[in-house]
Amino acid sequence: MTDVLEELHGGYIVARATADRVSAIVGLLADDGLGAGRERPIDDPVYTDAFRAIGADPNQLLVVVLDDSDRVVGTLQLTFIPGLSRGGALRAQIESVRVASTERGSGLGSALLEWAIGYSRDRGARLLQLTSDKSRSSAIAFYERLGFVASHEGMKLAL
Amino acid sequence: MTDVLEELHGGYIVARATADRVSAIVGLLADDGLGAGRERPIDDPVYTDAFRAIGADPNQLLVVVLDDSDRVVGTLQLTFIPGLSRGGALRAQIESVRVASTERGSGLGSALLEWAIGYSRDRGARLLQLTSDKSRSSAIAFYERLGFVASHEGMKLAL
Numbered sequence: 001m002t003d004v005l006e007e008l009h010g011g012y013i014v015a016r017a018t019a020d021r022v023s024a025i026v027g028l029l030a031d032d033g034l035g036a037g038r039e040r041p042i043d044d045p046v047y048t049d050a051f052r053a054i055g056a057d058p059n060q061l062l063v064v065v066l067d068d069s070d071r072v073v074g075t076l077q078l079t080f081i082p083g084l085s086r087g088g089a090l091r092a093q094i095e096s097v098r099v100a101s102t103e104r105g106s107g108l109g110s111a112l113l114e115w116a117i118g119y120s121r122d123r124g125a126r127l128l129q130l131t132s133d134k135s136r137s138s139a140i141a142f143y144e145r146l147g148f149v150a151s152h153e154g155m156k157l158a159l
Numbered sequence: 160m161t162d163v164l165e166e167l168h169g170g171y172i173v174a175r176a177t178a179d180r181v182s183a184i185v186g187l188l189a190d191d192g193l194g195a196g197r198e199r200p201i202d203d204p205v206y207t208d209a210f211r212a213i214g215a216d217p218n219q220l221l222v223v224v225l226d227d228s229d230r231v232v233g234t235l236q237l238t239f240i241p242g243l244s245r246g247g248a249l250r251a252q253i254e255s256v257r258v259a260s261t262e263r264g265s266g267l268g269s270a271l272l273e274w275a276i277g278y279s280r281d282r283g284a285r286l287l288q289l290t291s292d293k294s295r296s297s298a299i300a301f302y303e304r305l306g307f308v309a310s311h312e313g314m315k316l317a318l
Contacts, residue, residue, distance in 0.1 A: 022243065029244055040246045050247030057218055057241060079240050082216060084181065085188055085255045087199045088209030092318075093252075096244045121318045128318055131290065131311035143314050152290035152313025155302050159251075159280045159287055 002066070005119070008111045011068035017075070021064050022051050024072035028098040034133055035098075061119075065099075065112055073100040074112050080123060092120035094130040113146050131156075161225070164278070167270045170227035176234070180223050181210050183231035187257040193292055194257075220278075224258075224271055232259040233271050239282060251279035253289040256298075272305050290315075 003016040017025060023042040030039040040046060054060045059081070065074030075098050081091040094116055099109045120128050131154030132139045140150060162175040176184060182201040189198040199205060213219045218240070224233030234257050240250040253275055258268045279287050290313030291298045299309060 025243055035244070038245045044246070046247035047243055050241055050243050050249075053241035053249070054243075057216075059216055059218065060241065062243070077242055079238075081238050081252075081254065082209055082212035082219065083236055083254055084184055084206055084209050084213075084221070085194070086197045087203070088205035090209075090212070091254075093240075095240065095242055095250075117316065117318070126318050128316040129290070129314065131288070131313050133311055140312050140314070146316070148314035148316045150312040150314050152292055152315065153299050153309040154290050154311025154313035155288065155299070155307035155309050156311065157276065157287045157305070157307045159276070159285050 005063060006115050008065070008108070008115065010106065010108070010111075012073070012108060012111070013066050014063050014112065014115050015066055017051070017062040017064045019048070019051060021072055022047050025062075025064060025075045025098075028072065028075055028100060029096060031101060032098060034135070065108065067103070073103045074098065074108055076112060076116060078116060078120065080120075080125060086127065089126040090124050092116075092123070092125035092128045094128065097130070109142065110146065113143075117146070164222060165274050167224070167267070167274065169265065169267070169270075171232070171267060171270070172225050173222050173271065173274050174225055176210070176221040176223045178207070178210060180231055181206050184221075184223060184234045184257075187231065187234055187259060188255060190260060191257060193294070224267065226262070232262045233257060233267055235271060235275060237275060237279065239279075239284060245286065248285040249283050251275075251282070251284035251287045253287065256289075268301060269305065272302075276305070 004013050006014040026042040026047050029035045054062050061078040063076060064072045067073045077095045079093045163172050165173040185201040185206050188194045213221050220237040223231045226232045236254045238252045
C-alpha cells in the first residue's frame with residue numbers, strides 16, 4: 001500500500017517510504033559525488049535496521065518521489081524537533097535530499113522542497129533547517145532560491 | 160528527583176532537565192545577544208508545552224548543568240536522528256547551547272560539550288552535528304577546538 005502524501009505535477013507522487021523502497025533510496029543516496037564513498041551495498045542489513053528505527057519514531061518522515069512508472073526518483077527525510085528556543089518553537093529539519101540524475105532540470109527538486117516546506121508549516125513548525133556541504137554550490141544556490149538563508153555554519157564531528 | 164547524568168569537575172553536574180528547571184533554562188536562552196529578541200516571558204505556557212513535547216520523545220534529551228548551589232548554569236539539547244545515509248548512521252545533533260555568563264572562562268562549556276560528545280558516541284551515533292550563527296565567531300572557534308569542522312552551510316527558512 002502506497003501512503004500518498006501529495007501529487008506533484010508531471011505525474012510524480014510524494015509517498016511515505018515503505019520497506020520495499022529502501023534499496024532504491026540507498027541507490028539514490030549512493031548516486032552522488034559525496035554519497036558514493038559513504039554508502040554500503042544496497043542489501044546491507046544496516047539499512048533495514050535504520051529504516052525500522054526511522055519508522056519507530058513519529059518525529060521522522062522518510063519520503064520517496066515515485067514517477068508514473070512507480071520508480072523511486074527522489075527522496076528526503078524530515079525530522080521534527082521540539083525545543084524551548086525561539087518561544088518553544090517546533091523545528092523541522094531536512095536530511096538526505098536526492099533527485100535521480102534522470103529527472104534533474106525537470107523542476108522536481110523544487111516541487112519536492114516546496115512540498116516539504118508546506119508539510120512542515122502544516123505540522124506547526126516555525127523554522128525549517130538543513131545543512132548543505134559547502135562544495136555543493138549549485139545545491140546551496142537552489143536552497144537560496146527557495147528562501148533559505150545561509151546564516152549559520154554547519155559543523156560536523158565524526159564520532 | 161535529579162536524574163544525574165555526569166559529574167563534571169568543579170562541582171558541576173549534568174542532569175536531565177525537569178519541569179521545575181524550565182524557567183531557568185529559558186532565562187539562559189534569553190540571556191544572549193541573539194536569543195534576547197527571540198524569547199517570551201519565562202512563565203509563558205508555550206515553554207511548558209514545548210518541555211512536554213521534548214519529554215514525550217525518547218530521541219530528545221534536554222540537559223541542565225547545576226552548580227554546587229543547585230543553580231542552572233548551563234543547558235543544551237541533544238537530538239538523535241536515525242537515517243539511511245552514511246550506512247544507516249545514527250546522527251546526534253546539538254541545539255540551544257548556553258552557559259551562564261557568570262561561568263564563562265571556567266572551562267564549563269568545554270566540559271559540557273565533551274560530555275555530549277561521549278554520550279552521543281555511547282548511544283551509537285556516528286556523527287555529531289550542530290549549527291552556529293555565523294556572527295558567533297568565538298562560538299565557532301570553540302567548536303573547532305573541540306574537533307568540529309565547518310564543512311557545511313547551515314541554512315534556515317522561517318515558516
